[in-house]
Amino acid sequence: MTPGPVQLPQEVLNNMALPMEHHRTPEFIALWNRTLANLKRIFNTEQNVFIHTSTGSGGMESALVNTLSPGDHVIAVTSGKFGERWADMAETFGARVTRVEVPWGKAARVAAIEDALRTHPDTVAVLCQACETSTGVLHPIREIARAVSKSKAILLVDGITALGALPMPMDEWGIDVLVAGSQKAFMLPAGLSFISFSKKAWTRVEQAKCPRYYFDIRKEKAANDNGESYFSSAVTHVRALELVLNIFLSQGLERVYGRIQTLSRATLLAAGEMGIEVFPESPSPSLSALVIPEGIDGQKVRAEMEKNDAVIVMGGQDQLKGKIIRIGHMGAIRDEDLLLTLKSFAATLNRLKPGTVSEERIIAALNKAAEVLRESPMVAMKVALA
Amino acid sequence: MTPGPVQLPQEVLNNMALPMEHHRTPEFIALWNRTLANLKRIFNTEQNVFIHTSTGSGGMESALVNTLSPGDHVIAVTSGKFGERWADMAETFGARVTRVEVPWGKAARVAAIEDALRTHPDTVAVLCQACETSTGVLHPIREIARAVSKSKAILLVDGITALGALPMPMDEWGIDVLVAGSQKAFMLPAGLSFISFSKKAWTRVEQAKCPRYYFDIRKEKAANDNGESYFSSAVTHVRALELVLNIFLSQGLERVYGRIQTLSRATLLAAGEMGIEVFPESPSPSLSALVIPEGIDGQKVRAEMEKNDAVIVMGGQDQLKGKIIRIGHMGAIRDEDLLLTLKSFAATLNRLKPGTVSEERIIAALNKAAEVLRESPMVAMKVALA
Numbered sequence: 001m002t003p004g005p006v007q008l009p010q011e012v013l014n015n016m017a018l019p020m021e022h023h024r025t026p027e028f029i030a031l032w033n034r035t036l037a038n039l040k041r042i043f044n045t046e047q048n049v050f051i052h053t054s055t056g057s058g059g060m061e062s063a064l065v066n067t068l069s070p071g072d073h074v075i076a077v078t079s080g081k082f083g084e085r086w087a088d089m090a091e092t093f094g095a096r097v098t099r100v101e102v103p104w105g106k107a108a109r110v111a112a113i114e115d116a117l118r119t120h121p122d123t124v125a126v127l128c129q130a131c132e133t134s135t136g137v138l139h140p141i142r143e144i145a146r147a148v149s150k151s152k153a154i155l156l157v158d159g160i161t162a163l164g165a166l167p168m169p170m171d172e173w174g175i176d177v178l179v180a181g182s183q184k185a186f187m188l189p190a191g192l193s194f195i196s197f198s199k200k201a202w203t204r205v206e207q208a209k210c211p212r213y214y215f216d217i218r219k220e221k222a223a224n225d226n227g228e229s230y231f232s233s234a235v236t237h238v239r240a241l242e243l244v245l246n247i248f249l250s251q252g253l254e255r256v257y258g259r260i261q262t263l264s265r266a267t268l269l270a271a272g273e274m275g276i277e278v279f280p281e282s283p284s285p286s287l288s289a290l291v292i293p294e295g296i297d298g299q300k301v302r303a304e305m306e307k308n309d310a311v312i313v314m315g316g317q318d319q320l321k322g323k324i325i326r327i328g329h330m331g332a333i334r335d336e337d338l339l340l341t342l343k344s345f346a347a348t349l350n351r352l353k354p355g356t357v358s359e360e361r362i363i364a365a366l367n368k369a370a371e372v373l374r375e376s377p378m379v380a381m382k383v384a385l386a
Numbered sequence: 387m388t389p390g391p392v393q394l395p396q397e398v399l400n401n402m403a404l405p406m407e408h409h410r411t412p413e414f415i416a417l418w419n420r421t422l423a424n425l426k427r428i429f430n431t432e433q434n435v436f437i438h439t440s441t442g443s444g445g446m447e448s449a450l451v452n453t454l455s456p457g458d459h460v461i462a463v464t465s466g467k468f469g470e471r472w473a474d475m476a477e478t479f480g481a482r483v484t485r486v487e488v489p490w491g492k493a494a495r496v497a498a499i500e501d502a503l504r505t506h507p508d509t510v511a512v513l514c515q516a517c518e519t520s521t522g523v524l525h526p527i528r529e530i531a532r533a534v535s536k537s538k539a540i541l542l543v544d545g546i547t548a549l550g551a552l553p554m555p556m557d558e559w560g561i562d563v564l565v566a567g568s569q570k571a572f573m574l575p576a577g578l579s580f581i582s583f584s585k586k587a588w589t590r591v592e593q594a595k596c597p598r599y600y601f602d603i604r605k606e607k608a609a610n611d612n613g614e615s616y617f618s619s620a621v622t623h624v625r626a627l628e629l630v631l632n633i634f635l636s637q638g639l640e641r642v643y644g645r646i647q648t649l650s651r652a653t654l655l656a657a658g659e660m661g662i663e664v665f666p667e668s669p670s671p672s673l674s675a676l677v678i679p680e681g682i683d684g685q686k687v688r689a690e691m692e693k694n695d696a697v698i699v700m701g702g703q704d705q706l707k708g709k710i711i712r713i714g715h716m717g718a719i720r721d722e723d724l725l726l727t728l729k730s731f732a733a734t735l736n737r738l739k740p741g742t743v744s745e746e747r748i749i750a751a752l753n754k755a756a757e758v759l760r761e762s763p764m765v766a767m768k769v770a771l772a
Contacts, residue, residue: 005621008406016622017403020394020575020717022698053577054600055439055618061600070597089599183618189406191439191577191620211456211597213475214440214447232441232569234577235391236402236622312408 001341002314003133003161003287005183005190006331009247009381012187015240023233031242033227038245039194042253043178044169049196050220051241053234056160056181059193060086062215063156063177067125067201069209070094075116075153076127077108077144080134081317086127086158093210098123104319105289107282108139114147123153124204130162134317136289136326137280138162145174154201160184163194164248165260165286165330176201182237185260185286185330187244191237243383250384255376261285262376263329263338266369270342273365274357279324289316289324290345296352298322304351309344332381335373339366387727388700389519389547389673391569391576392717395767397633398573401626409619417628419613424631425580428639429564430555435582436606437627439620442546442567445579446472448601449542449563453511453587455595456480461502461539462513463494463530466520467703472513472544479596484509490705491675493668494525500533509539510590516548520703522675522712523666524548531560540587546570549580550634551646551672551716562587568623571646571672571716573630577623629769636770641762647671648762649715649724652755656728659751660743665710675702675710676731682738684708690737695730718767721759725752 001007021028039049052058064086068074074095076087079102090097100116102108108128117123126148130141141157148155154176159168163178164185170178175198182192197205197217205217213219214231223230248256264285268278271290279289292298299322302315316324327341343366349356357365387393407414425435438444450472454460460481462473465488476483486502488494494514503509512534516527527543534541540562545554549564550571556564561584568578583591583603591603599605600617609616634642650671654664657676665675678684685708688701702710713727729752735742 002408005406005408005618013403013405017399019399020391022388022391022700023576024700025692025698053439053441054444055620057617058440058600092599092602093597181618189620189622190409190618191623211479213478214444214601216478231443232391232567232576234441234575236575237577306411312411314408314410 001327001333001337002312003326003328004330006187006328007333008187008189009332011381012240012243015243016236018239021235023229023235028233028235029227032229032233032238035238035242035245036224038249041249042164042245043196045171045196047196047198048221048224049194050217050224051229051238052193052195052215053191053231054193055190056179056193057085058215059179059181059195060158061089062193062195062217063179064090064093065208065210065212065215066197066217067154067156067177067204067208068093068095069207071096072124073098073120073122074125074127075100075113075120075123077102077113077129077139079106079108079129079137079139080104080132082129082133082158090127105135105137105280107137108144110140110143110147113144117148117151117153123151125154125156127156129158130168131284131286133161133287134320135280136283136287138282138284141168141175142173149174154204161286162284166257170196170198182241186241187331188237188240191234192241246383247381251379255379258376259379260329262372263333264288266338266372267327267329267342269372270365270369273368274346274361286330287326287328289326291324292322293349293353293356296349296356298325300352301325301345301348304348305344308348309340311341311344313341334378335370338373339369342366342369387713387719387723388698389712389714390716392573392714393719394573394575395718397767398626398629401629402622404625407621409615409621414619414621415613418615418619418624421624421628421631422610424635427635428550428631429582431557431582433582433584434607434610435580436603436610437615437624438579438581438601439577439617440579441576442565442579443471444601445565445567445581446544447475448579448581448603449565450476450479451594451596451598451601452583452603453540453542453563453590453594454479454481455593457482458510459484459506459508460511460513461486461499461506461509463488463499463515463525465492465494465515465523465525466490466518468515468519468544476513491521491523491666493523494530496526496529496533499530503534503537503539509537511540511542513542514544516543516545516554517670517672519547519673520706521666522669522673524668524670527554527561528559535560540590547672548670552643556582556584568627572627573717574623574626577620578627632769633767637765641765644762645765646715648758649719650674652724652758653713653715653728655758656751656755659754660732660747672716673712673714675712677710678708679735679739679742682735682742684711686738687711687731687734690734691730694734695726697727697730699727720764721756724759725755728752728755
């Protein structure tokens with residue numbers, strides 16, 4: 001029940017156990033091209049989507065090295081661990097970085113980004129997480145994109161804990177570079193990152209002077225235009241990706257997003273019933289970060305939930321260590337998985353500090369969650385027949 | 387039967403279908419550390435071995451960006467597609483590259499590297515493939531290492547199609563940076579690369595000025611020293627890697643290498659019996675590159691073998707397109723897999739150009755191969771009980 005890696009559907013696991021194929025066979029090449037085409041539908045873009053064999057952080061590096069030159073001025077929205085990472089990464093590659101610091105748990109304010117763009121008219125790129133996984137906040141990407149589009153800067157969005165979990169239409173919103181990762185809403189193990197560049201971003205790709213080879217999107221584009229990948233493909237991951245995309249598209253993206261939204265709503269309502277505070281001011285549907293009540297060590301909560309109930313959630317990172325737990329809503333989550341998680345959480349709080357949540361509140365919370373979950377049942381992990 | 391990705395043991399495929407685990411759980415962290423310790427035994431080094439989530443080319447980039455600074459002079463041994471790639475990559479990151487060009491199929495001459503080192507005393511690194519996958523040649527790495535060790539340069543070795551297939555004791559031979567990949571002798575899908583740095587190389591890591599983040603080995607070392615990976619781990623790959631390393635170590639590396647050597651010897655002897663020329667002058671045991679007889683299109687040979695006999699081998703790349711076929715000897719290869727491959731190859735040559743190999747020669751070749759294969763049976767893909 002973590003915000004990634006997520007629980008994989010059995011169908012995906014079975015798919016990963018199929019015999020190896022060579023990535024240069026006509027069969028795999030056909031699958032590769034179908035998969036790239038289907039990824040465009042998740043990104044909602046007319047542009048190419050590319051696959052790197054890397055974790056999401058590799059995709060974040062690709063976004064930078066393909067669009068920046070040393071000395072470029074960049075605005076980085078930092079609102080948690082992954083925002084900090086992206087800003088550090090940009091500095092590593094020689095960018096001059098101005099951080100728009102957002103208190104952890106708060107959503108970025110568009111006006112603050114507009115101010116920074118006015119103060120630094122030489123800004124060539126704005127970096128922002130869609131969902132900051134470390135705090136569970138969802139930033140107003142659509143509005144940020146509108147603001148950035150009025151400048152000469154491009155908007156780079158880390159959609160790792162967002163894409164596939166909620167609508168993020170790249171072209172319509174005007175996102176210039178969008179990055180995603182396999183181990184979140186795409187229900188795969190870590191190992192692939194996905195990235196797409198808008199037309200505006202492509203002009204930067206041609207000019208960018210950051211040295212790059214493994215993540216050089218020009219090489220990958222030339223190979224893809226020729227129907228293949230530039231490097232060896234992570235065949236097992238790509239085949240399982242095809243399966244997941246077929247599930248998404250045949251079941252309908254609205255239903256996929258709806259289910260995640262429902263898991264989120266059930267969790268937040270249950271937390272409310274139990275008197276548990278929600279950490280972020282605008283929670284992303286992809287995960288819920290809940291505040292550990294005063295006087296309880298959140299690291300113990302996490303460990304006790306695993307030990308006693310075999311429920312694995314994540315705690316807080318860095319400054320939030322011990323202060324929150326994070327429950328993921330992506331992946332193959334059954335109703336009973338979430339209900340057990342909520343029950344285990346409440347029981348663990350009471351074990352560590354008796355009387356934290358009353359029996360009545362727990363029952364009310366679970367009833368409320370169950371009621372909400374009924375509205376949008378788990379998406380069938382099957383490819384619907386045409 | 388390609389030189390990678392290779393056929394995976396069923397045990398590995400089954401392992402990849404196990405339920406997902408989070409990479410920050412105590413269970414996975416313990417497995418991670420066992421696996422890093424076992425990798426050191428394959429590299430035969432006292433130094434740390436690191437895992438990147440990338441294909442082998444990512445490991446090649448890691449070797450460069452962690453040891454070089456822009457403007458550094460580098461000698462690159464180029465003897466095929468992957469030597470060219472590494473030289474290009476070094477230039478991309480700002481190195482001044484002198485190529486020691488070796489005709490495709492020939493082994494590098496140590497004297498040529500010594501000459502280049504004398505001509506360019508400012509050389510900081512020498513790059514060489516152990517086995518050049520595109521030609522099947524094995525370079526004399528031990529001797530090259532001895533020559534390079536007398537200079538201030540470090541030796542970077544691409545062991546992607548060598549490590550795990552033949553002994554390559556990093557410390558004893560004096561290799562400074564050694565790179566390997568998961569989809570070859572390690573019998574996994576593509577997705578992981580492995581890398582280790584000698585003490586001499588570590589002094590370069592501290593000084594190297596190439597910008598790096600995703601492949602920054604200092605970050606990874608600090609995280610590993612703390613028992614964890616820096617980025618998310620490709621959990622399914624790493625768990626399967628643990629299984630493979632346990633198979634290797636419990637069955638014995640000598641037997642693993644012996645089997646690959648035997649598959650190679652059987653292939654080369656059979657080729658000799660059939661009057662088929664072996665392409666490289668010093669063939670690597672990890673794959674055999676065989677010359678397509680005059681008047682036959684090698685690309686057709688590859689395609690016909692797949693169509694008629696469901697045998698998948700690889701053809702030549704770049705300047706060798708249509709001129710050779712490459713048969714891999716790594717992975718879960720049964721005796722009958724190799725015998726069928728040899729039979730299919732001969733039959734296909736005869737189909738495309740009748741009379742190329744006589745019936746008697748085919749029978750003699752298969753008998754010879756079968757006889758050799760009996761000497762070193764397939765390694766059991768099981769973890770032996772203590």
